[in-house]
Structure formats: C-alpha cells, structure tokens
Amino acid sequence: MVQGFLILLVCQLAGEWLMVWFGWPIPGPVAGMLLLLAGLLAVGRVPDSLRLPAEGLVRHLSLLFVPAGVGLMLFADTLAQHWLTILASLILSTFLTLALTGWMLQAFEKRQQKGRSKAWN
Amino acid sequence: MELTSFWVYFNARPLFWMVITLAAYLLASALNRKAGGTALLHPVLVAMLMIIALLTLSNTSYNTYFEGAQFIHFLLGPATVALAVPLFDHRARIRQMVVPIMLVCLSGSLTAVVTTLWIGQLFGGSDKLLLSLAPKSVTSPIAIGISEQIGGFPSLSAGLALTTGMIGCLLAPLVFRLLKIHSDTSSGFALGMAAHGFGTAYAMQRSTLAGAFAGLAMGLTGVFSSILIPQIVKLFGLG
Numbered sequence: 001m002v003q004g005f006l007i008l009l010v011c012q013l014a015g016e017w018l019m020v021w022f023g024w025p026i027p028g029p030v031a032g033m034l035l036l037l038a039g040l041l042a043v044g045r046v047p048d049s050l051r052l053p054a055e056g057l058v059r060h061l062s063l064l065f066v067p068a069g070v071g072l073m074l075f076a077d078t079l080a081q082h083w084l085t086i087l088a089s090l091i092l093s094t095f096l097t098l099a100l101t102g103w104m105l106q107a108f109e110k111r112q113q114k115g116r117s118k119a120w121n
Numbered sequence: 122m123e124l125t126s127f128w129v130y131f132n133a134r135p136l137f138w139m140v141i142t143l144a145a146y147l148l149a150s151a152l153n154r155k156a157g158g159t160a161l162l163h164p165v166l167v168a169m170l171m172i173i174a175l176l177t178l179s180n181t182s183y184n185t186y187f188e189g190a191q192f193i194h195f196l197l198g199p200a201t202v203a204l205a206v207p208l209f210d211h212r213a214r215i216r217q218m219v220v221p222i223m224l225v226c227l228s229g230s231l232t233a234v235v236t237t238l239w240i241g242q243l244f245g246g247s248d249k250l251l252l253s254l255a256p257k258s259v260t261s262p263i264a265i266g267i268s269e270q271i272g273g274f275p276s277l278s279a280g281l282a283l284t285t286g287m288i289g290c291l292l293a294p295l296v297f298r299l300l301k302i303h304s305d306t307s308s309g310f311a312l313g314m315a316a317h318g319f320g321t322a323y324a325m326q327r328s329t330l331a332g333a334f335a336g337l338a339m340g341l342t343g344v345f346s347s348i349l350i351p352q353i354v355k356l357f358g359l360g
Contacts, residue, residue, distance in 0.1 A: 008199040015202070025270065025347040027263045029201035030340050036205035046206055054203035057196060058332070062165050062322040063146045064197045065283055067190035068261050069169040072280035073176065074183055078250070085244035089254055090281065093236040094288050094315050095296060097258060101229040101338070102302040102311030108221035109304055 004050035008057075011036040138189030145171045163287050165319070197262060197318075204321070204336035211333040214306065222310070226338060229314040230345040231353075233258035238357045248359050253277040255350050257285040260317035263343040271354050282317065289316025290323045305331040313338030 015031030018024075024031075040046060046054075057064075072079070079086065149167035156162050176186055187194070208215065215222070234255055241251045252273035256264035261279045268278035293312055302308050309331030312320030317339045325332035 005199065008202045011202045011205075012198045025266065025351075026344050027266050027347070029198045029262060030260075030343045032198075032202040033205045033208075033336075033340055036202050037208055040205060040209040041212070046209060051206060053199075054206040057200040057203045058207065058325065058336075061200055061318055061325070062163075063143075064193060064200055065165050065261065065286070065318060066142055066146055066168050066172070067187060067194040068197075068279050069165060069283045070172050070176070070186060070190070071183060071276050072169070072283070073173045075274075075277050075280060078274075078277065082246060082250055085241055085246040085250065086254065086281065086284075088244055089237045089240040089246070090257060090285050090288055091292070092240050093233060094258070094285055095292050096236050097229055097233045097315040098289060098293060098296045098311045099300055100232050101225050101314045102297060102307050103300050104225045104228065105218075105221060105310050106300075106302050106304055106307035108218070108225070109307060112217070112221075 001049060001052050004047070004053040007036070007050050008032075008053065011039070135189035135192070138186045139192055140189075141172060141175065142168070142190050142193055145175075161291065163290060163319075165283070166287050201260070201262070201318075201340075204340065207325075207329055207333035208337055208340075211330055214330065215333075215337060218306070222337070222341070225310065226314065226341045226345060229311075229338075230258075230342050230349055233315065233342075234346065234350055234353050238353070238359070242357070249273065251357070252354065252359055254281055255354055256346060257281050258315055258317060259343055259346045259350075260339055263347060267347055267350050271351055271359075283319070286316045286319025289320050293320070293323070306334045309334035310338045314342055317342065 011032035012029050013032075014035055016028030019026050019028055019031050145168040146164060149164040149171065152167060153159070153162050153164045172186070176183070237254050237257055238251055241254050246254070249272075252271050253268055255271065255273065256267040256278055259267060259282060261282045264278045264282040265275045268275045289312060293308070293316070296302070296311075297308050302311065305328050309324040309327065312324045312331070313335030314320075316323070321332060321335035321339050324335035
C-alpha cells in the first residue's frame with residue numbers, strides 16, 4: 001500500500017521533472033500516468049501493493065474535485081455577469097463533443113467487428 | 122463572545138475544513154443515492170454548494186478553506202497517475218483500436234475548443250472570458266496550465282472545467298440514447314473526452330472498461346489540447 005503510493009508519487013515527480021527538462025507543455029500527472037503505463041507494460045503485471053491505492057484513488061476521483069470546485073465562489077461576479085455566454089458555450093460545445101466522439105468511435109468499432117466476422121466466415 | 126472565539130479558533134485549523142469537505146461529500150453521495158443517482162444532484166455539485174454556503178455564512182475566505190482542503194486536492198496528482206492501472210488492465214482492447222482512438226481524440230479535442238470559442242464569440246464574450254473558457258474540456262490541472270499560457274484566468278478555467286464535467290455527466294445519458302451509443306468503450310471514451318475526470322468517475326460506475334477508455338480519452342485530450350489550444354486561440358484572434 002505504502003509502496004504503491006510511493007510508486008504513484010515517484011511517477012508524478014518524474015513526469016514533472018521530465019516535462020520541465022524537455023520544456024513540453026504536458027502536465028506532470030499526465031506524463032506520470034504515461035510513465036507508469038510504460039512501466040506496467042514492461043513488467044507485465046500490476047503489483048498488489050500498487051493496485052490497492054490506485055483503485056482506491058480512482059474509485060473516489062470525484063471527491064478530489066471538490067476543493068477546486070469550491071474555488072468557483074471567487075468568481076461569483078464574473079459568473080453572475082456572463083452566465084448566459086458561459087452556459088451556452090459549455091452546454092452546446094459539450095453536447096457536440098460527446099455526440100461526435102461517441103458516434104465516431106462506435107462507427108469505427110462496428111466496422112471493425114464486421115470486418116472480423118467476415119474474415120471468420 | 123466565548124462562542125465566537127471558539128469558532129475563530131476552529132476556523133484556523135486546516136483539519137476542520139478537511140473534515141467538512143469529506144463529510145459534505147459523503148452526505149451529498151447519500152443524498153444522491155436517495156434520489157436514485159440522478160446526475161442533477163451530482164455529489165460534487167451538492168457538496169460544493171454546501172461548502173460554499175457554509176463558508177459564506179461563517180464569513181470564511183477561500184484561502185482559509187483551501188489550507189485544509191489542499192490535502193484532498195493534492196491527491197488529484199497521484200489519482201491521475203493511477204489511471205494507468207485500468208489502462209493497463211484493458212490494454213488488449215485498446216491495442217485493437219489505436220488508430221480510431223487517435224483520430225477520434227484529435228477531432229474531439231478540436232471540436233471542443235472550436236465550438237466553445239465560436240459560441241462564446243457569438244454571445245459576445247470578452248477575450249479574457251473566451252481564453253478562460255477555451256480549455257473547458259481538459260482536466261482541471263491541465264486546464265490551469267493551458268489557461269496560464271494563453272492568458273486567461275487560471276482559477277476560473279479550473280472552475281469552468283469542473284462545470285463542464287458536471288454538464289457532461291448530465292448530458293451523456295441523453296446523447297447516448299439519441300445516437301444509440303451503447304458500447305462501454307465508445308460511451309466511456311466520449312465521457313472522458315467531453316467531461317474529463319468527472320466523466321471518468323461517471324464511466325467508472327458503468328464498468329472498469331468504460332472507465333479505462335474514459336481515462337485514456339482524458340489523458341490524450343490533455344496532451345493534444347495543450348499543444349492545439351494555443352494555436353487555435355491565435356486563429357480566433359485571441360491571446
């Protein structure tokens with residue numbers, strides 16, 4: 001458990017350092033995720049000591065957004081003034097993004113499945 | 122008099138606000154379960170509103186609150202790294218779909234930014250507001266970085282990204298029903314694309330496969346967007 005937590009933090013730290021080193025705009029935690037994935041692929045399995053904290057954190061991911069979310073109170077004036085612009089662009093754009101990506105990937109998936117069943121016939 | 126000094130003493134302790142954050146979240150989750158799991162009463166939204174109300178009533182600043190809440194906030198980093206575990210678990214499925222995943226992610230990232238800026242401009246949003254809106258589909262820690270780079274308000278961007286996440290969870294069931302998107306992989310991926318961490322948490326409830334694809338989409342969008350958004354913003358004559 002402690003070992004696993006250390007692995008997560010070390011990956012994050014290595015990610016931060018690498019991105020500063022290369023001057024890339026990718027945030028440390030995302031780079032850390034890619035590093036950990038590369039490591040897991042190299043090892044070929046997830047150690048139990050890592051699985052426990054990793055799954056715990058992922059399961060309660062939404063709790064971790066609360067502190068930043070409360071920060072919206074600092075922008076009460078901006079929100080009150082521009083709520084229509086903000087809501088319109090957030091809702092419409094999110095709708096379009098969800099629809100396009102979900103539809104595209106499912107279309108690809110269906111084509112792939114068709115191709116595979118043809119190959120089997 | 123005595124009661125006020127007691128309150129001030131307590132306020133100053135970071136532990137108090139950490140306890141409040143956890144308790145508010147648990148209470149909000151319980152409420153959400155009672156209400157049948159509706160996304161309208163998303164636990165994060167309800168917990169946020171409860172805490173904001175408490176802070177306003179007790180005249181406490183966000184900085185004081187964050188002194189305690191930062192210990193929870195800090196876990197976002199390792200939690201993002203931890204998404205590598207579900208990705209690894211579903212690596213076979215992902216490997217089959219590498220090319221479509223990349224294509225969909227690129228078009229999704231573009232759609233998210235371009236439509237946001239376009240609609241924002243249509244409604245006459247100021248440059249500063251548009252720049253803060255641009256990274257709205259990117260997970261908060263990345264949105265902060267992008268916003269800083271292009272000249273928006275970083276903390277507003279973080280909040281708008283969270284709002285987007287909630288909107289995404291609200292809209293997803295409707296969009297999936299309309300377009301008949303049933304597969305766990307496609308719905309998960311779309312959730313991660315449009316609603317980043319919130320979408321990933323929501324997809325995790327559906328299945329770990331959906332969650333893994335959401336986490337993948339979230340990570341890729343973060344990477345693509347940090348490269349794309351500064352360029353697109355320039356095309357719109359901002360920044």
